[in-house]
Amino acid sequence: MSSKLAKIEKRTAYLLILPSVLLVFSIILFPIFSNIWISFKNVELKDLRIPEPRAKKLVKSINDNPNQIKVIYKLRNSSLTQEITNVKFKDKYPDDIKPISLNNKCQFKSNLLKCELGNWPKKYRENLEIVFQNINNQEISKKEIKSYKPKLSGKSQNILLTYEFTLNNFKKVIKDKAFIDLLSTTFYYTFFGTIGAIVFGILAAQMVNQKFFGRTFMRSVLLFPYVAPVVALAYTWELLLDPTSGTLNNLLINYQIIDGPINLLGQKYVTLNILGFDFKLRLALTTVIIFEIWRYFPLAFLFILARLQAVPKELYEAADVDGANPIQKFLNITLPQILAVISILFMIRFIWNFNKFEDIFLLTGGASGTRTLPINVYQQGFSIGDIGMGSAVSIVIVVFLLIFMFIYFKLLGKRADEN
Amino acid sequence: MKIKNIFTYCFISSLFLFSLICIWKILVTLQGIELTNFNFNKLFIFGIILCAINLLIGKKLNLNIKIILLALLFSIFDYFISTNLPIWYSFGIFLISLFFFNNIKDYDKNFLSKNHSSQILFFNFLTLFGITLFSFVILFPFYMMLVTSFKTQALLLLNPLDFSINFAQGLPELFKSYFIVFKDYNFGRYMLTSTIVSLGTVIITLIFAIPAAYAVARLNFFGKNFLSTSILIIYLFPAIVLVIPLYTIFSQLGLRNSIEGLLIVYTATTLPVAIYMLQGYFKSIPKELEEAGIIDGQNWLGIIFKIILPLSLPAISSVALYVFMIAWNEFLFSLMFLDRPNTFTLSRAIQFLNVGAETPRQYLMAGSVVVTLPILIIFVYFEKYLVSGLTAGSVKG
Numbered sequence: 079m080s081s082k083l084a085k086i087e088k089r090t091a092y093l094l095i096l097p098s099v100l101l102v103f104s105i106i107l108f109p110i111f112s113n114i115w116i117s118f119k120n121v122e123l124k125d126l127r128i129p130e131p132r133a134k135k136l137v138k139s140i141n142d143n144p145n146q147i148k149v150i151y152k153l154r155n156s157s158l159t160q161e162i163t164n165v166k167f168k169d170k171y172p173d174d175i176k177p178i179s180l181n182n183k184c185q186f187k188s189n190l191l192k193c194e195l196g197n198w199p200k201k202y203r204e205n206l207e208i209v210f211q212n213i214n215n216q217e218i219s220k221k222e223i224k225s226y227k228p229k230l231s232g233k234s235q236n237i238l239l240t241y242e243f244t245l246n247n248f249k250k251v252i253k254d255k256a257f258i259d260l261l262s263t264t265f266y267y268t269f270f271g272t273i274g275a276i277v278f279g280i281l282a283a284q285m286v287n288q289k290f291f292g293r294t295f296m297r298s299v300l301l302f303p304y305v306a307p308v309v310a311l312a313y314t315w316e317l318l319l320d321p322t323s324g325t326l327n328n329l330l331i332n333y334q335i336i337d338g339p340i341n342l343l344g345q346k347y348v349t350l351n352i353l354g355f356d357f358k359l360r361l362a363l364t365t366v367i368i369f370e371i372w373r374y375f376p377l378a379f380l381f382i383l384a385r386l387q388a389v390p391k392e393l394y395e396a397a398d399v400d401g402a403n404p405i406q407k408f409l410n411i412t413l414p415q416i417l418a419v420i421s422i423l424f425m426i427r428f429i430w431n432f433n434k435f436e437d438i439f440l441l442t443g444g445a446s447g448t449r450t451l452p453i454n455v456y457q458q459g460f461s462i463g464d465i466g467m468g469s470a471v472s473i474v475i476v477v478f479l480l481i482f483m484f485i486y487f488k489l490l491g492k493r494a495d496e497n
Numbered sequence: 498m499k500i501k502n503i504f505t506y507c508f509i510s511s512l513f514l515f516s517l518i519c520i521w522k523i524l525v526t527l528q529g530i531e532l533t534n535f536n537f538n539k540l541f542i543f544g545i546i547l548c549a550i551n552l553l554i555g556k557k558l559n560l561n562i563k564i565i566l567l568a569l570l571f572s573i574f575d576y577f578i579s580t581n582l583p584i585w586y587s588f589g590i591f592l593i594s595l596f597f598f599n600n601i602k603d604y605d606k607n608f609l610s611k612n613h614s615s616q617i618l619f620f621n622f623l624t625l626f627g628i629t630l631f632s633f634v635i636l637f638p639f640y641m642m643l644v645t646s647f648k649t650q651a652l653l654l655l656n657p658l659d660f661s662i663n664f665a666q667g668l669p670e671l672f673k674s675y676f677i678v679f680k681d682y683n684f685g686r687y688m689l690t691s692t693i694v695s696l697g698t699v700i701i702t703l704i705f706a707i708p709a710a711y712a713v714a715r716l717n718f719f720g721k722n723f724l725s726t727s728i729l730i731i732y733l734f735p736a737i738v739l740v741i742p743l744y745t746i747f748s749q750l751g752l753r754n755s756i757e758g759l760l761i762v763y764t765a766t767t768l769p770v771a772i773y774m775l776q777g778y779f780k781s782i783p784k785e786l787e788e789a790g791i792i793d794g795q796n797w798l799g800i801i802f803k804i805i806l807p808l809s810l811p812a813i814s815s816v817a818l819y820v821f822m823i824a825w826n827e828f829l830f831s832l833m834f835l836d837r838p839n840t841f842t843l844s845r846a847i848q849f850l851n852v853g854a855e856t857p858r859q860y861l862m863a864g865s866v867v868v869t870l871p872i873l874i875i876f877v878y879f880e881k882y883l884v885s886g887l888t889a890g891s892v893k894g
Contacts, residue, residue, distance in 0.1 A: 084717070090797050091716035094708035095724065098768055101705060105765030106731055109742035116742060126748045238745060285627045296628060298877055299635055301887070305876045306639075307826040309844045310865035313851055314642045317858055325641060328657045329523060332533055372634070380888055404620045433735035436828045440848070452737040459741050460833075472738045483733055 110476065116469040118243040123463035125237045129157030131165045131198060131230040133206075137220045140209070144217040146178070148209050151228060153195070155202040162202075165232035167193035171210070172222055178209045198232070247470035256449075264450040266360070267367055267438075268431040274371035275427055276420060279378025284412075286379070287386045297383075304376040312440035315369055319343055346447040362446035366438050370431065378423055385419045386412070418493055425486040432482065433475065451475050503552065505615040506604060511544030513622045514597045518575075520633050521593055525586050527644075529659030536578055543574050551598065555605035564602050568594040600625060639869075646674050646863040653858065674863035682860065683838070684867055687846040691825060691868075694756060694842055698763040698824040699817045702771050705764065706816070710775035711801055715787070725776070732769040736829045739766075744833050754837045762830050767820045774819075774886070778812035779805060811882065818879055819886030825872055843868040 134152040151169075155162050167184075169191045177186050184193040184206075193206070212218050251257060286297055303311065318325050321339040330336045340348075340361075348361040393411050402410070435452040438444060444453035451471060459468025519535055526532045547567050554563055572591040576582075608614055644660040645653070652659065664671070678684045712718070713725050743762065744753075752758035782805065790800045806813070831845040841849065847864045850856045876883055 087716050088718045091712040091718035091721075094712040094716070094797075098705045098709040098772060099724075101761075101765050102731060102768055105743070105762055106734060106739060106769075109739045109746070110734060112742040112746075113738060116745065121745075126745055128749060236749070238749075281627060282631060285624050285631070288624060290624075290628065296632065298880055299632055301876070301884070302635055302639065302873065304887070305822065305872060305883070306869045307844055307872065308828055309847045310642065310869045311638065313847065313861055313865055314638045317645065317862070318638060318641055323653065323657045325527070325657065325660075329526065332526060332658060333535060334533065377887070380884065384888060403616045405616065429733055430735070433737055435735075435737045440828075452735070455737055455741065459744075465741055465745060468741045472741060475735075476738055479734070479738075483730060486733075 113469045113472045113476070116238070116466060117247055117473050118245070119238070119240075119466050120242075120244050120246065121237055121465040123460065123465055125159060126465070127157070128236065129155060129160045129162050129200075129232075129234040131162050131167075131195075131232045132156050133167070133228045133230055135169075135224065135228055137223050139220065145212045145215050146209060147211075147218045147220065147223065148207060149223065151206040151208075153198075153202075153204045153206060153230075155198040155200060157200055157234070159200055160234055160237070161200055162198045162232040162234045165195040165198055165230060167191075167195055167206075167228060167230050169228040170226045172219075174213050174216070175210050175218065175223075176213055178211050180208065184208070244466075247464075247466045248473075250467060251470045251474060260449060260451060260454055263363065263447065264432065267363060267370070267434075267448075267450055268428055270367050271370040271374070271431045271434075272424060272427040274367065275375040276378045276423060278371060278375035279380075279382050279423075280416070280420075282375065282379040283382035283386055284408075286383055300379055301376045303373045308373075308436045309440060311373065312369070312437060316343065316441060319365065343442050344446050360447050362442055363448050366441055366448050369441060370434065370437055373437065374427065374431075378427070381419050381423050382416055385416050389415045421489060422486075422493070425482065425489060429479065429482050429486065432478065451478075499610055502610070502615045502618075503549075506552070506618055507545045507548045509619055509622050510548045510597075510601055511541055513626050514544045514571075514594065515541050516626060517593050517597060517629060518590065520629065521589050525582075525589070526658055528661040529656055530582065530586070532579070532582070534579075536575075539578050540575065543571065547571055547598075548601065551601060552605060560602045564595060564598040567598045642862050642865050642869070646859055646866050647671055648859050649673075650857045650859065674859045675867070678860055678863045678867065682846070682850065682864070684843070684846065684864060686839075687841050687843045688867065690756065690841065691843040694759055694763065695821050695824040697756075697760050698767060699820050701760060701764045702767050702820050703813065703817060705768055706771035706775055707806070707813075708801065709768075710772045710779055711805060713772065714776040714779035715784075728769045728773050732773065736766065740829060740833050743830075747834060753834050754840050756840060758834055759830065759842070762834070763824045763827060767823055771816050771820060774816050775809070775812060778809050782808050814879070815882040815886035818875065818883045821875070822872060822883070822886075825868075 132154055136150040136152065138148045138150065140146045140148055151167075153167075171189045171191060173189055175189070177191070180186060183195060184191060186192075191208070195204075210218070210223075254260075282300055286293060286300065290296075317323075319327070319342045321327055321341040321344070324339075326342075327336075327339040331339065342365045343362050345361045347358045349356050350359050389412065394407060397407050397411060433452055434450070435456065438448050438450060438453055439456065442448045444450075444457060449457070451474065455468050455471045455475070458464050458471055515535075515537065518540060522532055522535060547570060551563070551567060558566075568591055571594040572587055575590050576587050604618070611617075641660070644662060647662050648660065662671070669676070713721065713728075747753045747758055752761070786804050786808070787800050790804050795803065826844065827842075828844045828848070831842045832848060835841055835845050838846075838849070843864075847861065847868060850861055850864055
């Protein structure tokens, strides 16, 4: 009896999860794996359009004879790169109309015109002309003939489904001189974005953890950048930072802090002189990182605040009795308490920043030294139009991602053990 | 020791006061008022003097009278060193200095002779300064977004620092950009699409996720542990690695430029987190309630609908709001899949506006307000639910 119940339970469970599993499999897992397939192929954006045989039908009257009519089909292969094989053609005619003559490719049976047009190479064009006559010698209505649309079918190779593979995409990715630069930009962006978000998250959480007027309102406000749509925020920042009409540059010039406008999003390097040493700062990248910190520190704040509120008050009271100063309290009580949260947060944010696309894309489009791996996927796949290359870069991202995830889950496991 | 404390106190306090004044001056400048100098030296030194006076008076005077007196002194000083400024500017200065002296009124000689008092002071001011600065830095872009949408191109070019709003011109003139954005740029349609897509995603996700989460939380089946760990792993995969295969598949299936295609993708990408959040909550519901339901002769469907759902409404609302937010804000897929204006979502439409030929910035900002405002209103109104959703789902972002 109980085994029967267990069986029912099992069946119900599978029934309940099946829709979700199927959907996630087809939209997330299957694409991730098909990335591998595509990355070994030489596919371009223009190859994605399936080649179609097309026909344009023109109907012309023949001089002095209203009982006859000439029909011209302008045939062409829509693809500029691929051939179509075994093209078949079908068109319907009114009952009382018959062709005068037909070439050997076509047949006319019970008011249907059928043609076997064979193989069409790429860019193929041909005109098919047929003269028709009314068998009752009545006038032919051009409109009626035009109202029927020809139907064509043919077979073409789907370039995605062939078994031709190449290693060229990966060779190109790795041999690309910019690849090292791409990696270093990605890691620079990811690392500083993550650290910055966490540092500001700690600061904000420390502040909001104290009692002051308008504290709940402050907590909502701090989350605004994270909740609002990226598109709106990125464009607002772009307007703020614009070198000629942007508010920031105009303010700084107005208060004589800078002499001329600075193109914060369009300038790759700026040379800073600190203590007599010149060093080059990647300006646009830094600006993008600041935007990133601005947008994502709320998340770190939320996590750390939740943890801070769980720290027992007695710890601080005991420290007060011992005469500890605020810095000692932070270093010896607060920091150890939030360290675990911070490490988890660091990993999660690191993974997400590593894959961040929208923010950079909207702010700079990857120009002036802000090209990261995700931006490169887009540029290869859609700006250059090399889908295979784009996929190959995606695979590089996935490999890094798997490494990070491995570390992350190790960390989670270790933390679970400690608890 | 004491001298050091007094010095730190005066220095930090005056710096804090000065930063508050700076923020006020920036806001005043953005009203189109000509102000080209922060007057750092004079204000800073006068601030130090006033802080020292505050310390000297201590509690000898009524505290309210003391702060009003000091604030008045400061405002009058500021009034004399700056020229040609409207009276509301000085009034603002007065209010800010009132706020500032109210914060430091309790400090006297006794306090400064305590242990660590300079550090406590420093951190108190850091908190105050932090709160002010954080609010300013966060709200400033939102403020700029809003005021830019009320201006006209000609006025913006004439004085790029004048963001004052002329209420005298009447409401239709004021909201002109919004009328144009809705009438000429079809934002009503995009807003409808965004709403349909977001609500659709919420409903479909919940229909898929609730049964699945229930199964993972409650039922025993082979592969359960594997499934619950893979949910999290799948969730960590970003959209950018899905985009190329989905683009190729969707182009060949003719699903691009369709709302259905967008709905499928949004549902699939939010499903893992929805299941993850819901199963955690379902586990916390006492099993006895369900057992009672089984005794009453309910089947699984009855248990889900009559026992689990009513009990987990808070969790379901968090998931719904979180999914709504993700779908409403989503950009990458809408950029990849939609290239015909009749299927645009709001995010995609704004990007299209920006890329398109020389769209005046006030229209761009009006569009941005249109896409931002609903989500902020929802957030403020349902903050409790959304925050718990954000915390649970914030592995993503």
